[in-house]
Amino acid sequence: MIERIEKELYPLREQLQNHKIYSNVHSISDIRLFMEHHIFAVWDFMSLLKQLQNLLSCNEVPWRPSGFPAASRLINEIVWGEESDINRKGGPMSHFEMYLEAMESLGANPKEMFHVLDRLKNGENINLILGDTPLPAHLLDFMKFTFEVVQTKRPHIIAAVFTFGREDLIPDMFIEIIKNLKKSPEDNLEDLVYYFERHIEVDAGEHGPLALEMIHQLCGGNESKWEESLRFSRRALELRIKLWDGIYDSICNQKTLTHIA
Numbered sequence: 001m002i003e004r005i006e007k008e009l010y011p012l013r014e015q016l017q018n019h020k021i022y023s024n025v026h027s028i029s030d031i032r033l034f035m036e037h038h039i040f041a042v043w044d045f046m047s048l049l050k051q052l053q054n055l056l057s058c059n060e061v062p063w064r065p066s067g068f069p070a071a072s073r074l075i076n077e078i079v080w081g082e083e084s085d086i087n088r089k090g091g092p093m094s095h096f097e098m099y100l101e102a103m104e105s106l107g108a109n110p111k112e113m114f115h116v117l118d119r120l121k122n123g124e125n126i127n128l129i130l131g132d133t134p135l136p137a138h139l140l141d142f143m144k145f146t147f148e149v150v151q152t153k154r155p156h157i158i159a160a161v162f163t164f165g166r167e168d169l170i171p172d173m174f175i176e177i178i179k180n181l182k183k184s185p186e187d188n189l190e191d192l193v194y195y196f197e198r199h200i201e202v203d204a205g206e207h208g209p210l211a212l213e214m215i216h217q218l219c220g221g222n223e224s225k226w227e228e229s230l231r232f233s234r235r236a237l238e239l240r241i242k243l244w245d246g247i248y249d250s251i252c253n254q255k256t257l258t259h260i261a
Contacts, residue, residue, distance in 0.1 A: 049078065
């Protein structure tokens with residue numbers, strides 16, 4: 001069934017791997033704008049991850065067995081890497097915080113991301129926040145779907161979206177484009193390149209195989225679970241394409257305005 005899902009998703013994944021956004025990033029200002037949008041996908045990915053941990057491991061006191069010992073081990077290994085990896089300087093840091101660090105080093109502005117986080121800290125519901133936050137539709141639709149998936153509390157669906165629809169979709173060639181950007185001496189790309197290289201390394205070598213094994217365990221011989229996994233994964237990829245389209249349009253609009261100015 002994993003092979004069938006991968007085969008049916010291949011056209012969408014190929015579309016993402018070859019998206020025009022990658023060849024349209026030419027300058028530091030382009031990558032800043034990309035990051036200011038993409039940070040939301042880096043962030044909401046962590047909610048998929050933590051909901052899986054909540055469902056597959058017991059995070060309550062008093063503790064009790066979750067009933068998913070094998071899947072619990074897998075998800076806890078992934079959480080350990082995503083939430084407390086080692087940054088470029090050798091310090092423990094989540095991948096989200098690494099991305100913020102890279103944004104800061106390049107002068108990208110995460111104010112919209114911080115605005116959402118501040119509202120969450122104040123106890124506001126994520127659905128209400130997304131309902132009245134003045135973000136572009138491609139970001140809001142992407143995140144609304146993520147939290148729709150999180151709120152199903154169905155481990156196989158969350159695991160499928162986590163595995164087939166997320167960050168391993170960024171191709172190696174994008175890193176080469178970033179490395180070759182024309183930049184000023186004060187522009188520091190090292191943190192951003194490290195983030196992408198580390199994420200690809202971890203996904204391919206560790207988290208990808210663990211996530212596939214987790215889906216095997218959660219779906220088992222249940223055909224309806226496999227069908228739901230495929231359906232939600234397909235929707236995740238469609239919304240990722242819409243996200244990339246929206247960021248591409250934003251970068252093009254910025255280039256047009258700069259040219260006019």
